[in-house]
Amino acid sequence: MPRKFKVTVNNVDYDVDVLEIGAGSPQAMPSYTPIAAQIAPISSVPAAAMVAAAPSAKTGPAGAGDQCAQMGGVVVNIPVKQGHSVNEGDVVVELEAMKMKVPVIADRSGQVARILVAVGDGVENGQALLTIA
Structure with missing residues (x-):
């Protein structure tokens, strides 16, 4: 009823x-079909389709002094300014992804030549954030 x-x-x-x-x-x-039965095995997907689906970086390939994002996220802090001297191991940018803050560490000592992002910018894995000369 x-x-x-x-x-x-x-x-x-x-x-x-x-x-x-x-x-x-x-x-x-x-009635339902298990999700595993609905997904095609990776070997059945043409290689051309896999290449076309790969995300592309917003900038060109990283150069010699570029400090790159190790994951996608949002820039929440840039504690350095253009012209500042930094040492290897210093935090140069702070990213946030999934409520986690992740520091980007300088892999070399030198002077910040260019800052390529601003606070609030969304970045992708491998994208250059700043350049140390």
Whole structure:
């Protein structure tokens, strides 16, 4: 026997009849196909399709002094300015991804020649963030 309910969606009222199904009923669990059966094996995907699906970096390839993002995320802090001297191991940029803050560490000592991003910018894995000369 259906039960009657009144439902409001976006300030519009609807009268709804709901049929209660017991645990032993054949309708209690809908039929489904396991997700593993729906996914094609990687070997059946043409190589050209895999190349086309690969994300491309927003900038060109990294140069000799470029400090790159080791993951995609959002720039939340740039503690250095253009012209500042940095030592190997200093934090030069801070990224945030999935509520985690990840420091980008200088891999060389030198002077910050260019800053290629700003706070709030979204970056991709491998994207150059700044250059140390």
